[in-house]
Amino acid sequence: xxxxxxxPAALSVPxxxxxxxxxxxxxxxxxxxxxxxxxxxxxxxSLLLIQSSQREQTSGRLNASLDKSSGxxxxxxxxxxxxxxxxxxxxFRNQGGKLIFGQGTELSVKP
Amino acid sequence: xxxxxxxxxxxVTQMGQEVILRCVPISNHLYFYWxxxxxxxxxxxxxxxxxNEISEKSEIFDDQFSVERPDGSNFTLxxxxxxxxxxxxxxxxxxxxxxxxxxxxxGSGTQLSVL
Numbered sequence: 001x002x003x004x005x006x007x008p009a010a011l012s013v014p015x016x017x018x019x020x021x022x023x024x025x026x027x028x029x030x031x032x033x034x035x036x037x038x039x040x041x042x043x044x045x046s047l048l049l050i051q052s053s054q055r056e057q058t059s060g061r062l063n064a065s066l067d068k069s070s071g072x073x074x075x076x077x078x079x080x081x082x083x084x085x086x087x088x089x090x091x092f093r094n095q096g097g098k099l100i101f102g103q104g105t106e107l108s109v110k111p
Numbered sequence: 112x113x114x115x116x117x118x119x120x121x122x123v124t125q126m127g128q129e130v131i132l133r134c135v136p137i138s139n140h141l142y143f144y145w146x147x148x149x150x151x152x153x154x155x156x157x158x159x160x161x162x163n164e165i166s167e168k169s170e171i172f173d174d175q176f177s178v179e180r181p182d183g184s185n186f187t188l189x190x191x192x193x194x195x196x197x198x199x200x201x202x203x204x205x206x207x208x209x210x211x212x213x214x215x216x217x218g219s220g221t222q223l224s225v226l
Contacts, residue, residue: 034214043219044154044202089154096167097142097209101154 006102023090134203
């Protein structure tokens, strides 16, 4: 059974810090991995998609990496801002097509 | 960017009532999914649907649940007799081809409250 784990469960940082969110998965037969942002009571906003053949993807201040051999992905956020405060979810997609989610990291960026 | 549309955004119902949650997937997509998220918990897979039939379902998706694509654009999730524990945010998602490396597109969700 595929499992996706995110560490830490919660993170509080002062504005301007660079930070790393971690995601690990148990199944190496990965198609791709998506990182999402979720604001309280809201839907899922897709941030980055990393294909199984890629090692990283960048969008603005966000950089996501993928290491299939170790079953890990990281989301790096540079120069964090209060507007980055949200829950960040990683989702692992296998050959069957469905996404399996981690429990999320709740990020709070203090001004 | 194309969007998956879900209606209503909020639904309040009495225990034992039937509810239908509606989704309009992206027009050329072929694979459709329902997920749910109970408050404070993980986003959980419910069911996937392709070519007018269920391709995979989770243990959560019992006989109380059904899905349908009644026409060329809508994709619905029906809960026959709602229970208190069905209260959750329900997300619809779609993708053109699950065998590719595309991303899954999600709707903004329907918050279901069962009283």
